[in-house]
Amino acid sequence: MHWLFGDQLGPHFLTPGEEGPGPETPLLMIEARSVFRRRRFHRAKAHLVLSAMRHRAAEPGDRVTYVRADTYRQGLARTARGRPVGVHHPTSHAALRLVRALPQVTVGPARGFLVPMTGFAAWADGHGGKRLRQEDFYRWVRRGHGLLMDGEQPAAGRWNLDHDNREPPPREAASLQVGRPYRPREDDIDEEVRHDLDRWERDGDVSFVGRDGPRLFPATRTEGLRALRRFVEHRLATFGPYEDAMLAADPVMSHSLLSSSLNLGLLDPVECVERAERAWREGRAPLNSVEGFVRQIAGWREYVWQLYWYFGEGYRRSNALGHTAPLPDWWNRLDADAVRANCLRTVLAQVRDTGWTHHIPRLRCSAVTRSSGAGTPPPSRTGSTAASWTATTGPCSPTSSACPSTPTAAG
Numbered sequence: 001m002h003w004l005f006g007d008q009l010g011p012h013f014l015t016p017g018e019e020g021p022g023p024e025t026p027l028l029m030i031e032a033r034s035v036f037r038r039r040r041f042h043r044a045k046a047h048l049v050l051s052a053m054r055h056r057a058a059e060p061g062d063r064v065t066y067v068r069a070d071t072y073r074q075g076l077a078r079t080a081r082g083r084p085v086g087v088h089h090p091t092s093h094a095a096l097r098l099v100r101a102l103p104q105v106t107v108g109p110a111r112g113f114l115v116p117m118t119g120f121a122a123w124a125d126g127h128g129g130k131r132l133r134q135e136d137f138y139r140w141v142r143r144g145h146g147l148l149m150d151g152e153q154p155a156a157g158r159w160n161l162d163h164d165n166r167e168p169p170p171r172e173a174a175s176l177q178v179g180r181p182y183r184p185r186e187d188d189i190d191e192e193v194r195h196d197l198d199r200w201e202r203d204g205d206v207s208f209v210g211r212d213g214p215r216l217f218p219a220t221r222t223e224g225l226r227a228l229r230r231f232v233e234h235r236l237a238t239f240g241p242y243e244d245a246m247l248a249a250d251p252v253m254s255h256s257l258l259s260s261s262l263n264l265g266l267l268d269p270v271e272c273v274e275r276a277e278r279a280w281r282e283g284r285a286p287l288n289s290v291e292g293f294v295r296q297i298a299g300w301r302e303y304v305w306q307l308y309w310y311f312g313e314g315y316r317r318s319n320a321l322g323h324t325a326p327l328p329d330w331w332n333r334l335d336a337d338a339v340r341a342n343c344l345r346t347v348l349a350q351v352r353d354t355g356w357t358h359h360i361p362r363l364r365c366s367a368v369t370r371s372s373g374a375g376t377p378p379p380s381r382t383g384s385t386a387a388s389w390t391a392t393t394g395p396c397s398p399t400s401s402a403c404p405s406t407p408t409a410a411g
């Protein structure tokens with residue numbers, strides 16, 4: 001039997017080899033309610049994860065046994081009953097501890113990333129104690145995967161096109177003039193999920209934060225592929241120049257909105273970067289946009305994930321800046337209305353209403369605010385505090401997209 005976690009939903013988690021399941025191996029999925037009790041989820045994220053899992057189990061002709069249980073252990077005991085179970089390496093230390101503690105479970109290598117963890121460890125160890133740099137790693141990945149390469153040289157002779165990708169938003173424009181992103185249509189499974197979440201909340205079993213409007217992100221492989229196609233055909237060309245710009249009235253701009261599909265395992269990062277490269281080679285998107293997109297996936301996404309594992313469990317708690325103040329309650333409640341500083345209010349409202357905001361608001365508004373001012377009174381209370389909160393967004397370099405937090409299962 002092979003166990004699929006809720007973020008291992010695409011076909012690349014089932015291909016044989018490297019301890020993948022055989023074509024006839026029965027599959028097991030466990031929907032564990034305890035996951036939603038352990039920490040407070042955004043309601044739209046809970047909806048998306050459950051919808052994606054239930055859609056996966058409902059795929060016709062599949063061999064999935066879908067169990068609803070209180071905990072993973074209970075679900076496994078009820079279904080596998082002592083039989084051997086294989087699983088691909090999960091995406092958090094906590095989940096890895098769990099599967100390793102279960103004697104019947106064999107853990108295979110991770111999938112859903114470009115570089116095996118052993119490959120990254122060898123690369124990082126090979127630095128002989130020198131500082132690890134994302135740019136070096138990214139070039140190594142490009143070489144190893146032949147991504148945007150012309151023989152031994154980077155495409156068009158340049159590894160880094162950040163210089164072309166620092167445009168401010170067009171003057172006077174409230175939004176970018178670019179094709180709309182793909183948005184899915186809800187179905188009966190979504191209705192059932194919403195009904196269940198309402199009931200769990202009503203029963204006091206779990207509590208969520210944020211709003212759960214119509215589902216905005218793909219829950220199936222088909223939807224994920226549509227989103228990828230729409231992005232590559234209609235939005236990739238303008239991705240690069242504005243990737244580090246923000247517009248209050250246009251939260252999405254030219255971003256791909258693919259992170260949740262990648263994190264749920266609906267899309268393989270390899271297919272995303274290869275399609276983008278093809279668009280450039282066929283003259284459908286300029287190199288700066290394609291390189292910028294490839295850099296986010298094969299560079300940043302990959303690097304943050306690899307560091308999480310390379311530095312071990314203590315990394316999450318390393319707190320290099322020595323911050324100890326708790327996050328304010330209005331922050332934890334995503335209470336945008338309690339905030340007067342426009343940048344922070346706008347971003348909190350986006351997260352409250354959609355569960356998503358792009359990497360620059362995360363970096364410049366939310367992360368910088370968190371790391372500089374957590375625990376101080378909200379900006380609405382005193383003018384001077386508001387000023388200092390706004391000022392904290394200043395020192396960031398305009399193109400810096402360092403990601404100080406670790407991707408979670410569904411972004």
Ligand SMILES: Cc1cc2nc3c(=O)[nH]c(=O)nc-3n(C[C@H](O)[C@H](O)[C@H](O)COP(=O)(O)OP(=O)(O)OC[C@H]3O[C@@H](n4cnc5c(N)ncnc54)[C@H](O)[C@@H]3O)c2cc1C
Nearest residue numbers: 255256257258259296300301358359363367403407408411
């Ligand atoms: C402070 C901070 C916290 C973040 N937290 C998360 C998180 O919890 N989960 C998560 O998946 N991503 C996180 N990111 C990365 C990124 O912001 C989101 O993945 C991205 O906003 C998703 O939108 P998109 O798919 O439209 O991205 P696009 O801009 O279209 O980029 C394409 C893909 O590249 C990857 N990517 C883009 N920017 C980054 C980045 N800075 N670091 C790593 N990967 C990146 C994502 O997989 C994304 O789907 C964080 C970034 C920052 C700065």
